[in-house]
Every structure is written in C-alpha cells, then in structure tokens.
Amino acid sequence: xxxxxxxxxxxxxxxxxxxxxxxxxxxxxxxxxxxxxxxxxxxxxxxxxxxxxxxxxxxxxxxxxxxxxxxxxxxxxxxxxxxxxxxxxxxxxxxxxxxxxxxxxxxxxxxxxxxxxxxxxxxxxxxxxxxxxxxxxxxxxxxxxxxxxxxxxxxxxxxxxxxxxxxxxxxxxxxxxxxxxxxxxxxxxxxxxxxxxxxxxxxxxxxxxxxxxxxxxxxxxxxxxxxxxxxxxxxxxxxxxxxxxxxxxxxxxxxxxxxxxxxxxxxxxxxxxxxxxxxxxxxxxxxxxxxxxxxxxxxxxxxxxxxxxxxxxxxxxxxxxxxxxxxxxxxxxxxxxxxxxxxxxxxxxxxxxxxxxxxxxxxxxxxxxxxxxxxxxxxxxxxxxxxxxxxxxxxxxxxxxxxxxxxxxxxxxxxxxxxxxxxxxxxxxxxxxxxxxxxxxxxxxxxxxxxxxxxxxxxxxxxxxxxxxxxxxxxxxxxxxxxxxxxxxxxxxxxxxxxxxxxxxxxxxxxxxxxxxxxxxxxxxxxxxxxxxxxxxxxxxxxxxxxxxxxxxxxxxxxxxxxxxxxxxxxxxxxxxxxxxxxxxxxxxxxxxxxxxxxxxxxxxxxxxxxxxxxxxxxxxxxxxxxxxxxxxxxxxxxx
Amino acid sequence: xxxxxxxxxxxxxxxxxxxxxxxxxxxxxxxxxxxxxxxxxxxxxxxxxxxxxxxxxxxxxxxxxxxxxxxxxxxxxxxxxxxxxxxxxxxxxxxxxxxxxxxxx
Amino acid sequence: xxxxxxxxxxxxxxxxxxxxxxxxxxxxxxxxxxxxxxxxxxxxxxxxxxxxxxxxxxxxxxxxxxxxxxxxxxxxxxxxxxxxxxxxxxxxxxxxxxxxxxxxxxxxxxxxxxxxxxxxxxxxxxxxxxxxxxxxxxxxxxxxxxxxxxxxxxxxxxxxxxxxxxxxxxxxxxx
Numbered sequence: 054x055x056x057x058x059x060x061x062x063x064x065x066x067x068x069x070x071x072x073x074x075x076x077x078x079x080x081x082x083x084x085x086x087x088x089x090x091x092x093x094x095x096x097x098x099x100x101x102x103x104x105x106x107x108x109x110x111x112x113x114x115x116x117x118x119x120x121x122x123x124x125x126x127x128x129x130x131x132x133x134x135x136x137x138x139x140x141x142x143x144x145x146x147x148x149x150x151x152x153x154x155x156x157x158x159x160x161x162x163x164x165x166x167x168x169x170x171x172x173x174x175x176x177x178x179x180x181x182x183x184x185x186x187x188x189x190x191x192x193x194x195x196x197x198x199x200x201x202x203x204x205x206x207x208x209x210x211x212x213x214x215x216x217x218x219x220x221x222x223x224x225x226x227x228x229x230x231x232x233x234x235x236x237x238x239x240x241x242x243x244x245x246x247x248x249x250x251x252x253x254x255x256x257x258x259x260x261x262x263x264x265x266x267x268x269x270x271x272x273x274x275x276x277x278x279x280x281x282x283x284x285x286x287x288x289x290x291x292x293x294x295x296x297x298x299x300x301x302x303x304x305x306x307x308x309x310x311x312x313x314x315x316x317x318x319x320x321x322x323x324x325x326x327x328x329x330x331x332x333x334x335x336x337x338x339x340x341x342x343x344x345x346x347x348x349x350x351x352x353x354x355x356x357x358x359x360x361x362x363x364x365x366x367x368x369x370x371x372x373x374x375x376x377x378x379x380x381x382x383x384x385x386x387x388x389x390x391x392x393x394x395x396x397x398x399x400x401x402x403x404x405x406x407x408x409x410x411x412x413x414x415x416x417x418x419x420x421x422x423x424x425x426x427x428x429x430x431x432x433x434x435x436x437x438x439x440x441x442x443x444x445x446x447x448x449x450x451x452x453x454x455x456x457x458x459x460x461x462x463x464x465x466x467x468x469x470x471x472x473x474x475x476x477x478x479x480x481x482x483x484x485x486x487x488x489x490x491x492x493x494x495x496x497x498x499x500x501x502x503x504x505x506x507x508x509x510x511x512x513x514x515x516x517x518x519x520x521x522x523x524x525x526x527x528x529x530x531x532x533x534x535x536x537x538x539x540x541x542x543x544x545x546x547x548x549x550x551x552x553x554x555x556x557x558x559x560x561x562x563x564x565x566x567x568x569x570x571x572x573x574x575x576x577x578x579x580x581x582x583x584x585x586x587x588x589x590x591x592x593x594x595x596x597x598x599x600x601x602x603x604x605x606x607x608x609x610x611x612x613x614x615x616x617x618x619x620x621x622x623x624x625x626x627x628x629x630x631x632x633x634x635x636x637x638x639x640x641x642x643x644x645x646x647x648x649x650x651x652x653x654x655x656x657x658x659x660x661x662x663x664x665x666x667x668x669x670x671x672x673x674x675x676x677x678x679x680x681x682x683x684x685x686x687x688x689x690x691x692x693x
Numbered sequence: 694x695x696x697x698x699x700x701x702x703x704x705x706x707x708x709x710x711x712x713x714x715x716x717x718x719x720x721x722x723x724x725x726x727x728x729x730x731x732x733x734x735x736x737x738x739x740x741x742x743x744x745x746x747x748x749x750x751x752x753x754x755x756x757x758x759x760x761x762x763x764x765x766x767x768x769x770x771x772x773x774x775x776x777x778x779x780x781x782x783x784x785x786x787x788x789x790x791x792x793x794x795x796x797x798x
Numbered sequence: 799x800x801x802x803x804x805x806x807x808x809x810x811x812x813x814x815x816x817x818x819x820x821x822x823x824x825x826x827x828x829x830x831x832x833x834x835x836x837x838x839x840x841x842x843x844x845x846x847x848x849x850x851x852x853x854x855x856x857x858x859x860x861x862x863x864x865x866x867x868x869x870x871x872x873x874x875x876x877x878x879x880x881x882x883x884x885x886x887x888x889x890x891x892x893x894x895x896x897x898x899x900x901x902x903x904x905x906x907x908x909x910x911x912x913x914x915x916x917x918x919x920x921x922x923x924x925x926x927x928x929x930x931x932x933x934x935x936x937x938x939x940x941x942x943x944x945x946x947x948x949x950x951x952x953x954x955x956x957x958x959x960x961x962x963x964x965x966x967x968x969x970x971x972x973x
Binding site: 696725768 | 953
Binding site: 666667668669670673674677 | 715790791793
C-alpha cells in the first residue's frame, strides 16, 4: 500500500497556519474557527484512516509491525550514511500518536470556538493551534532524530506563542518566557545527545538506530566515558531534553506557570500532546535505552519518573488553582508513563511496561484533555481559577459535571474507565521488574484518586456560594467536545493495546492480573472515600489536617520551593557571582578597549583638526617647513 | 655683468629677499599686506632668473624673457587678487585673515 | 665702484624689504615695497638688462604699486594700523625664514657655478628681446608670449567680473 498521501497529514495544518496567519486581519471571528476546525477534521480523518490501514491491513508483515517510510527525502547530505532527512514514518507508536494528536487537537479546535468567543486575536489563536498541530504531527511522524529535533523546537515555539497568547498580561509573558527558556535549556542536552549519536552511530535514521544488529555492532564500537558507553551518555542527554518537554523533576517548573495560557491550550499542549513528547522520544529510542549498559539510562528514566510522579502528586493535593492541580496531576501522570517505560523489558510479555506507558499516554490524553476542557467550562462559567470561588456546581453545569466525574474516575483507576486498564498494566510491569518503583506508583495511585476527588468535590459539591452571575452550562461546541472525549474515556480502555504496541513490534497477549488490579482499585477507592469524607460538605476537617502536617503542608503548597531554588541558583549565584563579573569584564575591558580605540581616535582627531585652522598662512607655514625639511635632508644626503 | 660682483652675492641678496617675503606672508594679518609679501617673493625669483641667465648662459635670453613673463603674471595676479579682496571686503567689511577662515574643518 | 653701488643697493633692498613686511602702516609698507622694487630694477640695469629694468619700473613700480595704493584707499582708512601679530608667531616665522636663508645660502655657496669670463658677455638690446619674444624658431618664445597675452586678457575680464558691484539684495543675502 502506498502511504505517500500521508504527507498531507502535517501539511494541511501547516497550510491552515499560513492561511489563517497571513489573513489574520481579514478573517473574522467564527469563520476562522470553522476553517481551522474543518481543516483539522480533514487531517484527523486522513490520520485515522492511515492508522486503521496501518494496524489492520498493511502494517503487519509476518506478525511483526514494520517501520514504513511513507515518504522520505534527503534534505541535507553530510556523508554517505549521515544525512538529515524529511519524511514520514509509520510504526505502531507513531500510528497511536496519529490517533491521539489529531483527535485531541480536533476536540480542542471545536471547543475553542465556544471558549475563545469574543477574545481578541481569535484568528491568531487558530493559526497558532494549526502551527502546533503541524509541529506535533511532524514530530511524531519523523523518520530520523534530527527531524524530531527540528519539530521538537517548533513545538516549543508554538507552545511559547500559545502560553503567551494574552501577551498584554505580564504574568503570561513571564510564563511563556519561562517555558521557553527551561525547555530550550533542556533541549540543549537533547542536541548534544543527537550530535554524540550522530558521531558514534553515523546516522540519524530511526530504522537503523533501533535495529538490533546495528545496536549490537554499536555496543562494540562505541567508546567509553566515565564507565559508561558514550551512547548511554548521549541517551541520558536526550532524556534530559525529553524531561524538559515532559516536565520531569527538576525541569518541571515551567509547566504550572504555563497554565497562564488559554485553557484549551493547556488541554492540548500541556496535558495531552506536547508534554508527552518526552515519553514518545524515550519510546522511540527504546531499544537503545534498553540495550546499552544493561539499561542504565532506562533506570534513570524509571527513577526520575517515579520521583516526579510522587513529587507532583504531593504538590497537587495542596493547590487551590484548579488548573494548577491539573498541571501537577499531568506531571504526575507523565511521571507514571516514564516509570512504565523505565521498568519495561524487551520482547514478548517483558514489553508490558513499554506497552503500558504508551497505553497510558493514549488514555491519559483522553481523560486529561477532558479534565482540562471541563475545567475550562467551569472557569468559563465562574470566571475564576480558584476553588474557593466554586462549590455546588453540579446543579448549574450538569454535562460538565458528568464528564468531569467520568474523567476523575478514569484517572483514579476505577474500572471500567480507561485509566484503570493502563494504570493497572503499569503497576503490573513495575511489580515484576522494580519493586520500590511499584510501591511509589501504588501510593501515587491513591494520592491521585484523593486529589482528583478533592478537586471534584470542591468544585461540584462542598457548599453553595452566592454567585454574582449565575453559572450556566457552556455552549454546544464546548459540550460536544466534552461528550466525545468522555465517550473516548469510557471506551478506550477496552482497546487490546498489546496487540498493537510493543517494544519489538511483535504483538503479545496481556491479561489483567486481578490480584494486583484489586489492590489498585482498592487504593483508588480509598483515595476517593477519603476525599469524600474531607470535602463533600463544607467543614474544617481539612484545615485541621493542614495544621497537623504543618511545615510539610507549607512546603508542598509552595511546590517545595523549587522555583525559589532556581531563582537562588540563577539570580544569586549565577547572575551575581558569575555573570556579573563577566558582564563587568565585557563592559569595562572588552567594550572599554573598543570604545577606548574610538574615543582615542576622536580625541586625537579633535587635537589634530586644530591644525586645519582655515588660515592660508598656517598652511603656507607647514608647507614651507616641510619643503625646507626635505631640502635639508636631500642636501645633507647629497653632500655628506 | 657687474664688475667685481660674483653670482653668489646676487643670489644671496635674492635669497634673503625671498625669505623676507616668506616671513611677511606668514605673519601679516592683512590680505593686502600678504599680497605685498608675495610680490617680494616673485621679485626675488625673477631676479634669480635674470642673474643666472646673465652670469651662466649669456648667449640666450630665456631667463630675461621669463622675468618679463613673471612680471606680466604678477600684474595679472595682483589685479585679480585685489579684485577678490575688494569684493571680500564688501561682503565682510574686513581684511583680517582671522575673519576668513571658513575653510576650516 | 659698481661693486659698492651694488652693495649699497642690496643693503637698502634688504632693509626696505624687512620694513615692508614689518611696518604696521600699510601705506608705508607699500612705499617700502616700492623702494625694493626700484632696487631690483636697479640691479637689472646694472647687469645691463635695460629693457627688463624699464619694464620692472613701469609695470611694477608704476602700475602695480599704484594698484595697491588705490585698493588700500578703497577698502580702509590709511591711518588704520595693521593688526598686530602674536610674538610667538613672529618668532616662529622668523626662525623658519632664517633657517631657510641659512640652508639656501649653504647650498648656493657650496655649489660651484661655472664662471664665464667677462669678455664673453654681450649686451642685450631691446631688439634682441623683441626678436626672442616673437620668434617661433629655436629659442623663440612666441607661444608663451601669446599665452601670457591671453592670460592678461582673462585676468582683466575676471577682475572686472569679480569686482563688479552685486545687486544690493544679493549683497544682503550673502551677508
């Protein structure tokens, strides 16, 4: 089957971006929304068709899913093997992303028609969304590491633009800058990793890089660095890039601030698609992660993921801004995915963790987008981000209430909702391969249920405050998106994911281990019940617990002062003691030299120009002196 | 040829007059006075021409005729320069060289 | 006898030249200049270039000096003293001149001019000068003569054009 038509998948959003961006002033509010949504619907249909064709008709040859290059063109040629290509690769994980990205993007496009109603720059918003969708699709369909990097940066740019959408708001600008700088800083690691890999492996191509024979050869050839293979070092550096995009500790600080952007943007970029790019990257290079140095890099991935998931869950419990709770929840869930990849093995049943990570990526995209869009509907109704301003909203927002509840149940791991299946697979994989990580994951499962239902009860139950404007249900475009995503959240758990995704692309059978599943449901229910006790009705129980925990609560509420530590390191240490002397040196010595040369010339010239007095007599005097001097020299040289 | 007077003595006189002219040209603050110094310089040069012609190459008249030309050129120059000076005086009501230094940087 | 006259003329010329460039009364300066020019004419006569001496007297001493006096009288009051000059400038110019004199005299006196016996010299008549000026053959000066005539014509026209009174309003503009 010829998949060449798939070039349309990223090109349609690119065209939409150019069209909307260039006609920014001409296209008015609802039209640009319809155009953007229509274009994306086309993209989504092509993507779904492609994924369907790939998984069910043409992808599998002899029981193995192939990496198909639908389109590939050499862009920059360095050597015989090392060249930067632009192309489209189809394999199980990119096909999964072909479902996730256009679907969530389509929902967000649809939802934004209502949500962004009467916002200034409506068309601009849709142009940016199209740019993001283009970049993200280019990223997931990339055939080689360098193409991934290019689109990786494009995704970062569109994220920057969308976080800073309200560019007249100082906090939004700061958040956009922060997101860009932090991820850019991490991407520096990614770039160095790519360069090391290109130096050692002499190729960027994914098909070659993930080939087992090639990896075995490379193991022999690659040099050592500090007791590790240089490839492992490169993979760790690439993981730093992935950790920056995926908000892993300690590069997570940009994600909570990124909630300054419009809520649909948070749903699309900072919950469902862009932030999982790190997970996708690790999954993409999984064979390399697994085989080099006995999976040393993979262990780092597992522990960073485990730490982040716990860390973010603790903070999420204490936050009051509903979008921040969701942001920390996203961090926590991405940590879960990283954890799952980190504990995965290779081949057959061993690949459960890999499958579970991608599965969780898939389901998480659905229910987290749903949560964010639901939060958007709530914010739209209440005009506040803080749960102190909310309560008793179940009567005012029935559809939002139901969909939000479904999503909360899903993330808490309650069957039959999607989150249960993926989370259970993750816990099973962790249980088999890395018990301490399993413990962390298990505790976090309970905490997740608790903070999600804290959120749920605080928003929809609690008390019935007096609202200045009576909250009303969102317009149809928004609720339709919510309902579709809710259906996906209910249904997507039943997909037999192991039939499609595995580290070695050979399908395997997985089944639910009900002992483990029972335990995970148990802790989920425990968290929900705890939240129900604390938050169903307005009471001061939670206040008392807060005082009981004292400093721990305070630290968690202040996000463990990570931002302050960064500020301390950058402002106090780096800026003051390193950059300031350099700046001084630059200003005083380097610039001083240059300015000194200039000023010296000016000064000398101002002195010399007095010779140009404008008096013929002075000129005559100089002239005669010179002539006499020359005559004297000639005369002396002739005669003596 | 002056009996008893060598070419050296006459050239000495013309040299001294020449440099007196230079001195005057450099020090005088009045445009007409400067022009007069130029006359001195021109005259000493003309004298040189004539003397060298007479003492060293008496068979041709080149030096003498050149002196005639110098006198003619000096007359033309003086006429023009004085015309310019008078015109300038009409413009700035001054003949001081200090007032005519707009050619400066 | 001729030698003494020459020395007297030379000393007078130098003295008058110095006075011509240092006197602060412009009229007196011009008169001293006149004496220098007459002295030079005297030297011309002594070396037997009578025509040249005559031209020097008529054109220079007669014509140009009168031109000077006229222009001085046109532009300034005769009694107005010339602006004084700062001492260091005089010193500088004087030392420069003296240095030049010394240098040139060194050069002249150390050079060995080919001397010609007095008997070889011959008188130059006006006839000879006229033939040389209008001769277009060897040692003829007809071309410079014509060029000079054109130059004089051009200078005359130019002097008239330059010195011609501008219209009053233009005059004001230029002020």
